[in-house]
Amino acid sequence: MNMVQQFDPAQVDYSQDLGTPGAESDVMVTVHIDGMPVSVPEGTSVMRAAAMVGANIPKLCATDNLNAFGSCRLCLVEIEGRPGTPASCTTPCAEGMSVHTQTSRLDKLRKGVMELYISDHPLDCLTCPANGDCELQDMAGAVGLRDVRYGMEGENHLDRGKDESNPYFTFDSSKCIVCSRCVRACSEVQGTFALTIAGRGFGSQVSPSEQQPFLDSECVSCGACVQACPTATLQEKSVIDLGVPSRKVKTTCAYCGVGCSFTAELRGDEVVRMVPDKQGGANEGHSCVKGRFAWGYAQHQDRVTTPMIRDSVEDEWRPVAWDEAISFAADRLNAIKTAHGVDAIGGITSSRCTNEEVYVVQKMVRAAFGTNNVDTCARVCHSPTGYGLKQTFGTSAGTQDFASVEHTDVMMVIGANPTDAHPVFGSRMKRRLREGADLIVIDPRSIDLVRSPHIHAEHHLPLMPGTNVAVLNAISHVIATEGLIEEAFVAERCDMTSFKAWESFIRLPENSPEALAEITGVAAESLRAAARAFATAGNGAIYYGLGVTEHSQGSTMVMAMANLAMATGNIGRVGVGVNPLRGQNNVQGACDMGSFPHEFVGYRHVSDDTVREQFSAIWGVNLRDDPGMRIPNMLDSALSGSFRGIYIQGEDIAQSDPSTQHVAAALTAMDCVIVQDLFLNETAKFAHVFLPGTSFLEKDGTFTNAERRINRVRPVMSSRTGFSEWEATCALSEAMGYPMPYESAAEIMDEIAELTPTFAGVSFDLLDRLGSVQWPCNDQAPTGTPIMHKDRFVRGEGQFVTTPYVPTDERSTRKFPLLLTTGRILSQYNVGAQTRRTDNVIWHGEDVLDIHEADAEARGVKDGEWVEIASRAGETRMRARISDDIPAGVVYTTFHHPISGTNVITTDNSDWATNCPEYKVTAVEIRPASGQVA
Amino acid sequence: MDYQQRHLVKMANQIAGNIPVRADVPEQICAHMRQFWTPVMQKSLRQIAAETPDSLCLEVHSALENL
Numbered sequence A: 001m002n003m004v005q006q007f008d009p010a011q012v013d014y015s016q017d018l019g020t021p022g023a024e025s026d027v028m029v030t031v032h033i034d035g036m037p038v039s040v041p042e043g044t045s046v047m048r049a050a051a052m053v054g055a056n057i058p059k060l061c062a063t064d065n066l067n068a069f070g071s072c073r074l075c076l077v078e079i080e081g082r083p084g085t086p087a088s089c090t091t092p093c094a095e096g097m098s099v100h101t102q103t104s105r106l107d108k109l110r111k112g113v114m115e116l117y118i119s120d121h122p123l124d125c126l127t128c129p130a131n132g133d134c135e136l137q138d139m140a141g142a143v144g145l146r147d148v149r150y151g152m153e154g155e156n157h158l159d160r161g162k163d164e165s166n167p168y169f170t171f172d173s174s175k176c177i178v179c180s181r182c183v184r185a186c187s188e189v190q191g192t193f194a195l196t197i198a199g200r201g202f203g204s205q206v207s208p209s210e211q212q213p214f215l216d217s218e219c220v221s222c223g224a225c226v227q228a229c230p231t232a233t234l235q236e237k238s239v240i241d242l243g244v245p246s247r248k249v250k251t252t253c254a255y256c257g258v259g260c261s262f263t264a265e266l267r268g269d270e271v272v273r274m275v276p277d278k279q280g281g282a283n284e285g286h287s288c289v290k291g292r293f294a295w296g297y298a299q300h301q302d303r304v305t306t307p308m309i310r311d312s313v314e315d316e317w318r319p320v321a322w323d324e325a326i327s328f329a330a331d332r333l334n335a336i337k338t339a340h341g342v343d344a345i346g347g348i349t350s351s352r353c354t355n356e357e358v359y360v361v362q363k364m365v366r367a368a369f370g371t372n373n374v375d376t377c378a379r380v381c382h383s384p385t386g387y388g389l390k391q392t393f394g395t396s397a398g399t400q401d402f403a404s405v406e407h408t409d410v411m412m413v414i415g416a417n418p419t420d421a422h423p424v425f426g427s428r429m430k431r432r433l434r435e436g437a438d439l440i441v442i443d444p445r446s447i448d449l450v451r452s453p454h455i456h457a458e459h460h461l462p463l464m465p466g467t468n469v470a471v472l473n474a475i476s477h478v479i480a481t482e483g484l485i486e487e488a489f490v491a492e493r494c495d496m497t498s499f500k501a502w503e504s505f506i507r508l509p510e511n512s513p514e515a516l517a518e519i520t521g522v523a524a525e526s527l528r529a530a531a532r533a534f535a536t537a538g539n540g541a542i543y544y545g546l547g548v549t550e551h552s553q554g555s556t557m558v559m560a561m562a563n564l565a566m567a568t569g570n571i572g573r574v575g576v577g578v579n580p581l582r583g584q585n586n587v588q589g590a591c592d593m594g595s596f597p598h599e600f601v602g603y604r605h606v607s608d609d610t611v612r613e614q615f616s617a618i619w620g621v622n623l624r625d626d627p628g629m630r631i632p633n634m635l636d637s638a639l640s641g642s643f644r645g646i647y648i649q650g651e652d653i654a655q656s657d658p659s660t661q662h663v664a665a666a667l668t669a670m671d672c673v674i675v676q677d678l679f680l681n682e683t684a685k686f687a688h689v690f691l692p693g694t695s696f697l698e699k700d701g702t703f704t705n706a707e708r709r710i711n712r713v714r715p716v717m718s719s720r721t722g723f724s725e726w727e728a729t730c731a732l733s734e735a736m737g738y739p740m741p742y743e744s745a746a747e748i749m750d751e752i753a754e755l756t757p758t759f760a761g762v763s764f765d766l767l768d769r770l771g772s773v774q775w776p777c778n779d780q781a782p783t784g785t786p787i788m789h790k791d792r793f794v795r796g797e798g799q800f801v802t803t804p805y806v807p808t809d810e811r812s813t814r815k816f817p818l819l820l821t822t823g824r825i826l827s828q829y830n831v832g833a834q835t836r837r838t839d840n841v842i843w844h845g846e847d848v849l850d851i852h853e854a855d856a857e858a859r860g861v862k863d864g865e866w867v868e869i870a871s872r873a874g875e876t877r878m879r880a881r882i883s884d885d886i887p888a889g890v891v892y893t894t895f896h897h898p899i900s901g902t903n904v905i906t907t908d909n910s911d912w913a914t915n916c917p918e919y920k921v922t923a924v925e926i927r928p929a930s931g932q933v934a
Numbered sequence B: 001m002d003y004q005q006r007h008l009v010k011m012a013n014q015i016a017g018n019i020p021v022r023a024d025v026p027e028q029i030c031a032h033m034r035q036f037w038t039p040v041m042q043k044s045l046r047q048i049a050a051e052t053p054d055s056l057c058l059e060v061h062s063a064l065e066n067l
Helices: A046-052 A104-119 A135-142 A181-190 A224-228 A237-242 A289-293 A322-340 A355-369 A383-392 A402-407 A423-434 A468-481 A487-493 A496-506 A513-520 A524-536 A554-567 A587-592 A609-619 A631-640 A660-669 A725-735 A745-755 A764-770 A853-859 B003-018 B025-036 B039-051 B058-066
Strands: A028-033 A036-041 A098-100 A169-172 A195-198 A205-208 A234-236 A247-252 A261-267 A270-276 A345-349 A374-376 A410-414 A438-442 A459-461 A540-544 A577-580 A645-649 A672-677 A689-692 A701-704 A709-713 A772-774 A818-823 A848-851 A866-871 A875-882 A890-894 A922-928
Touching (some): A028 A046, A036 A046, A046 A098, A104 A135, A169 A237, A181 A195, A181 A423, A224 A234, A237 A270, A247 A709, A270 A289, A289 A423, A322 A672, A322 A689, A345 A355, A355 A374, A355 A587, A355 A609, A355 A645, A355 A701, A355 A745, A383 A577, A402 A540, A410 A524, A468 A513, A468 A554, A496 A554, A540 A554, A554 A577, A609 A745, A631 A660, A631 B003, A645 A725, A745 A764, A764 A772, A848 A853, A848 A866, A853 A875, A853 A922, B003 B025, B003 B039, B003 B058, B025 B058
Parallel strands (some): A345 A374, A345 A645, A410 A438, A410 A540, A438 A459, A540 A577, A645 A672, A672 A689, A818 A890, A848 A875
Antiparallel strands (some): A028 A036, A169 A234, A247 A261, A261 A270, A701 A709, A818 A922, A866 A875, A866 A922
């Protein structure tokens, strides 16, 4: 017993498994663990308190991301004055409690328990893939088990088969100790409830669904069960193939805007597995099938690692050295500048790249090219978010951290499908919903959140595509006319002139649910009920996705949501807010980094003399004060011959941008197309220079996720191209006459911090120290800002904006009677360049068209058969899937596979303020591929 | 009109139709174009207004007077 050592809360290593989750309480209790005093919040388990002082109690069924279960009986302790030997995981600390974790009585009990476990476990440790990384093995050692008195010949489960159906992990039931950690991880952490314990007593066994193979069950392959398993029962196939990892590097996932932190575990330079980081601010130890398993594309054979050039797109590619490729690209761009002027060239930055890589590209365009013709792929996703939130709140970003949802009483989810597109945050939402928060879903489709295990959206408003603004106006109308406005908040925090104008507008009868029911397709009573629920439930939070922004009124809709949040006082504290769910990993960062043609880093307009002079001074070059062209304007100008050269960083505009034919024609018209990417993507078919990019596993830099969290991306392996992407950009810039002599990515971030008030305190050193930080991070907020607009809005007073509903030009007609809307699914990501090159194709080998039974029947369309889809823009074909997830009159598909040509049929309509394409509304007609129309 | 011109016309009319606050619409169109449109795009629109005035709505014409 150590009576001298004192407990120091600052010394607790929270990266270790403390056995049970922490408790939240203002009341502290002091207990003695083996004589050592420790004060913990009331509700903390004895096991956790013991672990905090370094007295690790043996355990098998307990882990600190799952609620205590008390089944393995290994964590027994003795408590003075109490009878028996209670399980420490399920026993809460009480004031004055004196606990003994190591006694001869406990030793004997624990050894007996372990003996029983081992008597029904294969003794193949030396050849087991988990050898050296097995909690069962560790516990056998911890309790000093040396023999098994019962022998190994009795009735056992050792001949149970192995389920290898999942592409990424195996399920070897013979190694299972039925601790239920996997079952609980699936329910508590992921919220899918795909696993259960089937059978009773000795026959109990873990079962996916109704004793189906994993692949055929509801399992979403998030990996939570694999991570939770204390044995090799659930084991990554990569570990089985490659062996236990020998080194680790912390980094950030490069898929969606959640920005999960991972520990890359390697053997040498080879990734063995990616394990979600428990201390990751965005994911807190959870993951999805993409981040956890679908990283193999980085080593895919299609990857191009050598620069290539060609004089004409008719020619074959010619692999060359970096110097030659850079020189070729610079000569071409300079020739265009000389012949046609500086505005004949431009660039596009990528939301898949790091902040530092994006920063140098926009700097190169502005300083070396001499133009503001720089745009980013956020143009086609969240540019309306930037516009709308800046107008109303004063800054172009979401207001909350992800953890805020744990305090939300009612969630309004609009045009987003979090369980598929932002699955780790979707799991977090589901946890809060299971705790009792209300849910309003505004979406034409019946997304998973509408009804899934233990979750049901009380309010699902299946609106017709294109009527978001009408629905939000109707909701606000109810709130305004039924006395539900949070008057005190509005008076204290908002601009009253704009509020009064908005209130007068929103109270107009034309904005009532009854007046808009026919347009929106939503019953007036449903709208009224949802409005009342949002305004009266307590903390109301709005979460939205591209189903809001990718409309002709995307910016108006963002402002309508901001109005609603302000009118109901749901802004500026935990549990509320307006929260864009960003599509790609670094959409927020790419926007922050000055990728838009009208503004520098930190959203400051190029015409602001003070700002521009600051940049000019640091960059050592005169900068333009007029906005440059957006992507669609660049493409238009290419067709008219005035725009002739483009540098495209990590974006496949020939697949992802709307109206593919138009994009292809514009690219074809250019004299110099430079593509920097991992693969020869669709856009590369039109390119003259291909500069190989680096995968996230090779990058050094930062990503900024949807909650403004700046996370470090650390090089896990050496660059396969011999260059960092930012080095390639700097080389091109220098070849064009403007050197950017950075020594490291950290140095680039230092320059960003110097030029950007909201990033002033950010550095790689700070990020390495804190793990991550949410901007603004500066002298006023040295450790970042989880919740924005707390005491005042960034712009001062919140600005209400009237939001008249203006229907899109895209209407259903007799010729095109159905409305097509698009989205993404769990296993695939964006244009699929990465996920199509992984085993994720097993879940989604092709894009399909979801169609309502009535619409299918009327057209003679059969489930699984090919159909032709025609719009005003073009035609394509794919297989149909009869689905009741969508209402009659609406069809739905994804754009993960280039062969589907989804964007061949999307139109050139776009958001009025930002030109974000209207992917979500395309009038189409469907017919069986044979050609006959029913 | 070529594709680029047609697109500019569509953008301008769409801005006019969607400017949220309906007071001083021409002034707001003007401010929007100054903030987001290149000088070349602005010049092209002026040319379109002169050559095919019917393609643009009245608010856009008013805005162009001050652009």
